[in-house]
Amino acid sequence: xxxxxxxxxxxxxxxxxxxxxxxxxxxxxxxxxxxxxxxxxxxxxxxxxxxxxxxxxxxxxxxxxxxxxxxxxxxxxxxxxxxxxxxxxxxxxxxxxxxxxxxxxxxxxxxxxxx
Amino acid sequence: xxxxxxxxxxxxxxxxxxxxxxxxxxxxxxxxxxxxxxxxxxxxxxxxxxxxxxxxxxxxxxxxxxxxxxxxxxxxxxxxxxxxxxxxxxxxxxxxxxxxxxxxxxxxxxxxxxxxxx
Numbered sequence: 130x131x132x133x134x135x136x137x138x139x140x141x142x143x144x145x146x147x148x149x150x151x152x153x154x155x156x157x158x159x160x161x162x163x164x165x166x167x168x169x170x171x172x173x174x175x176x177x178x179x180x181x182x183x184x185x186x187x188x189x190x191x192x193x194x195x196x197x198x199x200x201x202x203x204x205x206x207x208x209x210x211x212x213x214x215x216x217x218x219x220x221x222x223x224x225x226x227x228x229x230x231x232x233x234x235x236x237x238x239x240x241x242x243x244x
Numbered sequence: 245x246x247x248x249x250x251x252x253x254x255x256x257x258x259x260x261x262x263x264x265x266x267x268x269x270x271x272x273x274x275x276x277x278x279x280x281x282x283x284x285x286x287x288x289x290x291x292x293x294x295x296x297x298x299x300x301x302x303x304x305x306x307x308x309x310x311x312x313x314x315x316x317x318x319x320x321x322x323x324x325x326x327x328x329x330x331x332x333x334x335x336x337x338x339x340x341x342x343x344x345x346x347x348x349x350x351x352x353x354x355x356x357x358x359x360x361x362x
Binding site for chain 1: 289335350
């Protein structure tokens with residue numbers, strides 16, 4: 130069965146620190162990859178996505194993620210976090226060609242940025 | 245509004261009651277997904293519709309769960325004989341594109357319905 134693993138459940142950083150959130154998935158075939166973010170009191174929203182092409186993907190608010198196929202990873206990065214980045218971040222995978230349509234989410238990482 | 249809406253936002257049900265949760269997707273969106281999110285967990289896939297066709301219901305946890313989208317727009321998730329383990333936030337998402345393929349798509353999520361079974 131496909132699964133998504135997010136390595137850190139809680140991360141606390143000071144403003145201007147660099148961020149890297151780990152995400153690994155288990156599926157040997159072709160995948161679509163996503164990072165979603167949920168700010169306090171708001172809906173889940175898409176941060177960035179990878180479908181094909183350049184494995185380094187840039188999203189909104191200065192976030193980027195790198196797809197490394199050999200490591201089954203899609204880590205999220207931001208060079209300098211802001212207080213407004215405090216949120217919960219979810220990695221998600223959609224496995225292509227399995228005959229199913231499900232998107233599998235990780236358990237999420239809560240990020241708290243200290244001002 | 246232009247986003248995905250869900251109703252009710254909160255529902256308290258006594259164990260054994262039936263509940264119906266509604267999702268109004270963004271107009272024109274082909275795909276509709278239902279997820280269950282337990283406390284401290286990520287959303288867990290329940291079912292997927294492409295227009296009115298339910299193409300994947302592999303995530304429905306039991307036959308007490310039933311979803312429909314009869315006209316390819318509004319969807320209802322029904323839970324019969326609710327149990328305490330059904331307590332969770334139920335999320336609906338819609339997408340203009342279709343899932344399972346290589347064409348790019350983005351899911352737009354609603355605010356969720358928080359179900360508490362007592």
